Amino acid sequence: MFFPVVIIVTFLRLLGSAEPTPPAKGVLRVYGMKFCPYVQRLKLVLAAKGVAHETININLLSKPKWYFTKNPMGKVPTIEIDDVVIYESDIVSEYVDAVYPGRKLCTTNALKSAKEKMFLVYWGNNCVVNYYKYARELKNNDQEAKDAFCALVKEGLEKTATFLENNGTPYICGSQPGLTDYLLYPHLERINAIVPVDLKQIPRVKAYFDAMQEDEAVKSCRFSNELHLEFIKKYVTGDVGAYDIGPVAE
């Protein structure tokens, strides 16, 4: 069952502007950045659980000073509700899953949970790291390096296929997407958009990606391949306007 999400997007085109007033009592605020995969993790979790929230986007290439009073590391996402401030995408996502109603996304079986977490570490160290290395080459444009990083991403996706096959369920978390699926998906969306790996060559990952595309939470939070490519090309050149491309509210 899917709970419709009410998202009030307060997108700060006036970057570096004054600190916003605190959120109204009981209102969950997300400090994010439209194209950040770590923010998308949280947005997917909020969408899957049907949690209403408002969003203030931070320009990560020109961070306003006040933001460091919310998150001393200046990273996104951060959530704020009443006197509670929490950051780090996995920690926030787990917190949101624990305290809000809606279907529970966390895997409760200890062994399955451990295997999912171990796989997320692998995914981060391989697919994600090599995706970013590839993305940086969109600026340097060293074809040899691009090919090498693309090959490493492909190798990581093949290991992902093996993990999914061993799992024996359509999604990592089971018969429907769970927390681990939502933590993994944002970089898969970007890899599919930006790295020239043909997912059809890795059928199990293609099937997984296609299934995720049908998920209502994913539908409400995904970006087009074209927008991802436009953003990343601006981002790697340090263009502070990168965050303002595309529609204001997504």
Place this chain on the structure above:
Amino acid sequence: MFFPVVIIVTFLRLLGSAEPTPPAKGVLRVYGMKFCPYVQRLKLVLAAKGVAHETININLLSKPKWYFTKNPMGKVPTIEIDDVVIYESDIVSEYVDAVYPGRKLCTTNALKSAKEKMFLVYWGNNCVVNYYKYARELKNNDQEAKDAFCALVKEGLEKTATFLENNGTPYICGSQPGLTDYLLYPHLERINAIVPVDLKQIPRVKAYFDAMQEDEAVKSCRFSNELHLEFIKKYVTGDVGAYDIGPVAE
């Protein structure tokens, strides 16, 4: 209540030797390294819960090939029991806490758990990172760099004092040490032994460290300051014999 721990230490002085036979049915095996703080995390958890286990130590400066079949990243700790293999110190520790009897170490309150996890991220990015930078200077011996890293560690410990004060309990997890305490403690032990920060100048951290020293799990897993210093001096110079110093069974 403290459960006595039976630890069978199979310390491999013959490094790079043949793959050991699998653990006997139902026996929990830890692949570790005597002085590794991430292994000590798990040892503390096992001790606090009174979980019997055997240990095979891996020489991290000369890893045997067979070890990569247990943990593809070649890191420690890894646990093996029957057909289950799990690695990454936090994941293994959570798993052990979930599946073994004994007192539960994980913090269950969602907000408190999130705050503890956020603090562990801070601790890792500040105290731990700067501890290692300081330790590496034991080889290079650049006094200016040593002073700078020492000052950063001290700053991190002051933030730790503030966190503990806000917490309002003797330990991070409450009235007795819990999982977060055991995940944090190993680097605090090393900082106290190796970095010239006088904990007396940071009374809240000193009180915390002293209280941890009285914990039975800590007593069973700690190393002397002298052994830490001897190990780290050998380790930073790449001495493969570093892992064999001290008594065989600790």
